[in-house]
Amino acid sequence: MARTGERLDRKALKEDALLNFVEQAGDRVRANLNLTLGVIAGIVVVGILAMLWRQDVQQKSTAADQSLSQVVVGYANGQFEQVIELSNSLQTTSPGSKSAVMSKYLAGASQMRLGQFAEAEQSLRAYLAEAAKYPFYENAAHTALASSLEAQGKFPEAAAIYQ
Numbered sequence: 301m302a303r304t305g306e307r308l309d310r311k312a313l314k315e316d317a318l319l320n321f322v323e324q325a326g327d328r329v330r331a332n333l334n335l336t337l338g339v340i341a342g343i344v345v346v347g348i349l350a351m352l353w354r355q356d357v358q359q360k361s362t363a364a365d366q367s368l369s370q371v372v373v374g375y376a377n378g379q380f381e382q383v384i385e386l387s388n389s390l391q392t393t394s395p396g397s398k399s400a401v402m403s404k405y406l407a408g409a410s411q412m413r414l415g416q417f418a419e420a421e422q423s424l425r426a427y428l429a430e431a432a433k434y435p436f437y438e439n440a441a442h443t444a445l446a447s448s449l450e451a452q453g454k455f456p457e458a459a460a461i462y463q
Contacts, residue, residue, distance in 0.1 A: 360394060368399035371406050380410035387423075401430045405437040405444075412444055417451040424448060 367390045374383040387407035391400045408423030424445040431438040446461035 361397065361399075364390060364394035364397045364399035367394070368403055371403050375406050375410060378413075380413045383407060383410040384414075398434050401427065401434050402436060404430070405441050408441065408448075409444055412448055415451075417448045420448040421445060421452070 367386060371383055371386045371390065374380075374386060384407050387403040387410075390403045394400045404423050404427035408420045408427060411417070411420035411423055424441050427437065427441050428445065431441060442461055446458045449455075449458035449461065
């Protein structure tokens with residue numbers, strides 16, 4: 301019987317070792333599973349945030365483009381005071397956007413039409429400072445800036461720009 305007891309003890313020890321190994325392996329899998337699930341959850345959250353951010357940027361860009369359209373229509377219809385207001389609003393709500401930059405020229409051109417030459421100079425200089433990004437009105441802005449300087453009696457500066 302001693303042999304049977306030894307066999308049981310050895311068998312029990314082997315089973316205990318096997319159980320310990322299985323438990324350790326299970327713990328490692330659970331630990332790595334939590335880490336893996338954490339990484340996957342993090343990636344999913346970052347992906348969702350990136351998607352929401354992109355959607356927000358697209359919505360803001362669309363709204364800015366619509367505002368610029370209103371500025372252009374107002375300028376075409378001779379509603380220069382409204383153009384200045386819309387342009388200022390656009391520059392506040394979407395600073396640095398293509399629409400905001402381009403609206404600076406239209407605000408300056410409207411200020412010129414209203415005889416607000418100092419304000420026009422500021423708006424036109426602001427546009428020209430960023431015109432490299434969106435040069436659509438660049439040539440017209442140079443001419444308008446020279447005109448506003450001329451109207452203010454700043455003849456040397458105006459002459460330099462006209463050249």
